[in-house]
Amino acid sequence: MVDLAAEFEAERGHLLAVAHRMLGSRSEAEDAVQETWLRYAKALADPADRAQIRDLRGWLTTTCSRICLDVLRSARVRREAYPGQWLPEPVVTDVPAVDGFAPDPAERAVRAEQLGTALLVVLERLTPEQRVAFVLHDVFAVPFGTVADVLGTTPVAARQLASRARRAVAGPDSPRHTADLAEQQRVLTAFVAAVESGELDGLVQVLAPDVVMIGDGGGHVPAARRPVVGAVAVARFLLGLFGQAARHGGRLVARPVLVDGALGWQAETVYRGQPLRMVTSFAVHDGRVTGVFNQVNPEKVARLAGLGADADWPPRW
Template identity: 75%
Template sequence: MRDLATEFEAERGRLLAVAHRMLGSRSEAEDAVQETWLRYAGALADPAARAEIRELSAWLTTTCARICLDVLRSARVRREAYPGQWLPEPVVGQVGAAAPTDGYAPDPAERAVRTDQVGTALLVVLERLAPEQRVALVLHDVFAVPFARVADVLGTTEVAARQLASRARRAVTAPDVPRHTADPAEQRRVLQAFVAATESGELDPLLRLLAPDVVFVGDSGGHFPAARRPVVGADAVGRFALGLFGRAGRYTHRVLARPVLVDGVLGLQIETTHTDGRPIRMVTALAVHEGRITGVFNQLNPEKLTDLPPLGDDDRWPPRW
């Protein structure tokens, strides 16, 4: 069992990346990887059975993908009953930490989501896809799994798997999808300008940063007031953002904020107190394309923010860079 555990741990990071891209939930991804371990240990504890597995990484990826497919199919019912707008659980990291790239498909020409391989924007648009389309796209275009193996996961033909991935690519590159192509330097410049514009309390500086079709999505899980539909358009999003962030420095309660990586993209972690005395923790991510903000994603559902690192007294609003 010790040897099995060692082999599995070497693959855990890749499996977690696969599961998170498929499920959009860190906790569900961890559960899927744990179930993969249980199936691995059960099936391969026999040395003879283990010897039949020529590519352990491929076997584990296939098993994990099948588990995720089952979760996605059952999750549809839960998502339809979700109160308000839905966003994935953010994976929050320190600024300066490199986004994981091991295991991703190497050829940009083959990947419709090459520039969008990280970020909340990608996870949000993946929610548009049918479970089979999402699995096909993530496995092949993001993790370079051959279509023959994708077909095996889906229980279909290789031709059908290609068609599923093709439909998924068209969906994630549709004109109304928030694009995120900015490198870290541009992300930082735009986020700094966004904070400064909201601090000014004036709409015009903010409008210059927003794409005409920018979208603002907020997920409170019903715990706090939030728009039940996406706010769309520069003027509407600008006014909404001023109302949300422009008062931060003038709140009666203290506001703490820190730049963080949100699913590998620069964003903000914010803490304050609701008017009813309840603490509010919030993670905000931006999608940036050609110097303008195409999407603002605001996660404030406390059930999805349980693993956030705490902010300290030095993390005052406006955030320090």
């Protein structure tokens, strides 16, 4: 069992990455990985059975993907009954050092595997089968033969599912997010300055014409029940939010973070006498913000570490 655990732990990070991209929930991804471990230990406790597995990562990835597929199928009912708009549970990590914005090839390759909030939101539109096919093949380069085994279909059908998912992901109403960290830093610095100025025209210039803003309050915190779309509408909504926070006497403090690999911030304020925690992430393309994603559902930010004494406003990357 010690050897089994060591081999599994070496693959845990990969499995978490697969599960999170499929499920959009860190807690559900961790549960799926734990279930994968239980099936692995049960199936491979017999040395003879263990010897038949020649590609451990492939076996674990297939098993984890099947578990995720079952979760996705059951989750559709829960998501349809979700109060208001849904955003994924954010995975928050520290911003790299100052030189971390340099275009280092190895660093780019690591971050290229991070989907970001924008794509996770788009993936919610897919059927469970399309999502699994897309994540396995397009994100992790799993052959269609293996994808077909996971889905219980043929390689041709698996290829068609991935193709339909690819078209949906690249659709005209999907927030585009192509900027590297250096460009994200420049754009978000201008975005924060425009918000601080309080001038509508200045903020509109930083936003793409078809920018979309989504807020997830989970029924616990007030948030728009539908996406806010368009530069003018989003700019007015944002300026209203910041003005409202000031009127309620809550001082906003934040620290820059990476949210699913893209720049954003983790913030805290007081709203109507109660502490409010939030994580805001962005999609950036062609020098403008194309998506603003504000996670204020207490259940999805409860596990985040505190901001620390150096938190301030505005955030500076």
